[in-house]
Amino acid sequence: MPHTSVDDHAALVAAMLAPALMPRPETVPLDDALDRVTASAVASPVDLPLFRNSQMDGYAVVAADLATLPVTLPIAGEIAARPSDPLPLLPGSAVRIMTGGVMPRGADAVVPVEDTTVDGNHVTITRPRSAGDFVRNPGSDIHRGDRLLPGGLRLASRHLAALAAAGLTTIDVVARVTVAVITTGSELVPPGVEPVLGQVFDSNGTALAAAVRAAGGVVTFRTHVLDDRDAMLAALHRATAADVILTSGGISMGDYEVVRETLEPFGARVGHVAMQPGGPQATAVFEGTPVICFPGNPVSTQLSFEVFVAPLLREVAGLPAAVRRWRPLTAGTASMAGKRQFLRGRADAEGRVTLVAGPGSHLVAGLAASTVLVIVPEQVTELAAGDSVETWEL
The missing domain is CATH 2.170.190.11 (Molybdopterin biosynthesis moea protein, domain 3.)
Known part of the structure; x- marks a missing residue:
């Protein structure tokens, strides 16, 4: 999949995840139903008010x-x-x-x-x-058998109040997508461990798990794997209990690329997408479970999730799509031809956007200081101050 376009790779990921993201119902108590999505319409079992x-x-x-x-x-x-x-x-x-x-x-x-x-x-x-x-009078609010709530509704406190007022204790909602997160690399150590020279902290595990939850998913398995194929294979076997598996790292063309080496025998598609950061991307199906593989640099990992997976999870969870707006730049910038750039920026109260830090995929502090992604199309190489750019709110 060398130099696949961003849109084509997004379509591939969406097609791969479609079966896993098919809405399915589950019954939950009202106390656990806030922000969940109704699986079907709910009829009132009683007249409201109940009596005169x-x-x-x-x-x-x-x-x-x-x-x-x-x-x-x-x-x-x-x-x-x-x-x-x-x-x-x-x-x-x-x-x-x-x-x-x-x-x-x-x-x-x-x-x-x-x-x-x-x-x-x-x-x-x-x-x-x-x-x-x-x-x-009984029924002046709603009559027994009338629709109390529609299907596909994200439940707020006012909806739970109506359900409880009708005497309901449970509600059928769309089941949350379960996600396994596997980070890879022998150079990674958990935060809190004193690193030796050559080691870095594993921020991707924390970031991906949080991003999944923010997009309405549930992380049911999370682990870190060294550059060892047997360990990677064992982690993948455990991860298949989830609907979707996400990995970070190990998919470039060099040596010690444990994800690529483990999944290629299973038919993994490994290559580059015309984007920066986040060029290396891979997909696979392991024991029937889709595996979406991101590059290991932390900014690349987070932006890859935002571009390819977050919109799909948010739709299933009934969450609104990320806000996209066009804003003028406060200063000009150059961009690489042939690649879609996902620059980081801060939007001000006047609606302008200022680029933050540089384009490097390791600049986690710069990403943390950002409020928007600035999208520069593949064919654009120069932008001047005042030019309007598409932004995605983070």
């Missing part, structure tokens, strides 16, 4: 008794917001009622307490009310 109740603290009355105002009525009882059978209300009387209380039989309106004065066991009402005022 008061919308206000006040007095339940027969509206016809208020034809002439002011009117003074005897208070025939009191209803709190708690389980109770409906009290009967005789015409010519009122019942004190709290918000949410069961409306008495025969009452058809509620007079808010602020529109009344009380003297002993009598209430005087000064404002007219019509039948139905401040009364919540």
Whole structure:
């Protein structure tokens, strides 16, 4: 796959991952459903409200008794917001009622307490009310069997409130994509270990796992492998329990390229994509599980994930796509012909973008200081201050 275009490689990765990313349902408790995506439409199992109740603290009355105002009525009882059978209300009387209380039989309106004065066991009402005022009828919000939520909806707290109000305790959602992350290289040591000369910290494991979670996936397996084919093979066998396997490092054309050497016998496609950083790319299928292989330089790894995998995971998870905007450059820059550049930049409050650090694939601090990627097309070699460029928000 030498010098494949970015778009062609993206299409290849999307096609490879399509079977693994097919939405499938799983049932989760409401407490675990925030930000999940409904697998199908949800019908309300009940009428809401569940019963006829008061919308206000006040007095339940027969509206016809208020034809002439002011009117003074005897208070025939009191209803709190708690389980109770409906009290009967005789015409010519009122019942004190709290918000949410069961409306008495025969009452058809509620007079808010602020529109009344009380003297002993009598209430005087000064404002007219019509039948139905401040009364919540069953089904006035939603009827049993009506659609409460659509399928394909990313659940927010307001949606969970509706589900709980309807008495539901679980919800069928789209299962999260499970991802295995394998970093490679005998030169890597975990953060926190004192490195010797020639060793570097493994930032890719942390970064890829976090990026997967941010894109709505779940990391179910994560490991680091030295440049040893047997160890790599063992890690791949364990990783196949996930829907997708991501690797970093070990796919260049030099020696000690453990991912390439392990996966090529299984039909891996290894080559270069016309992009910088992130040129070396590979794909494979191992025991039926798609393997997407990124280069090992940390910026290349992170940008490769953002370009080729993150959009696919975000779509399955119901997350919005990364924001893409055109912004003017604050200063000019040169670009390599024939390669799509993914430069790093910071957007300011005026909508302009300033390039951060350089194009090197090892500049992790520069990437951390960035807020956007600046996309320079393959055919563009020079950009001047003020030129408009496409940016992807990070």
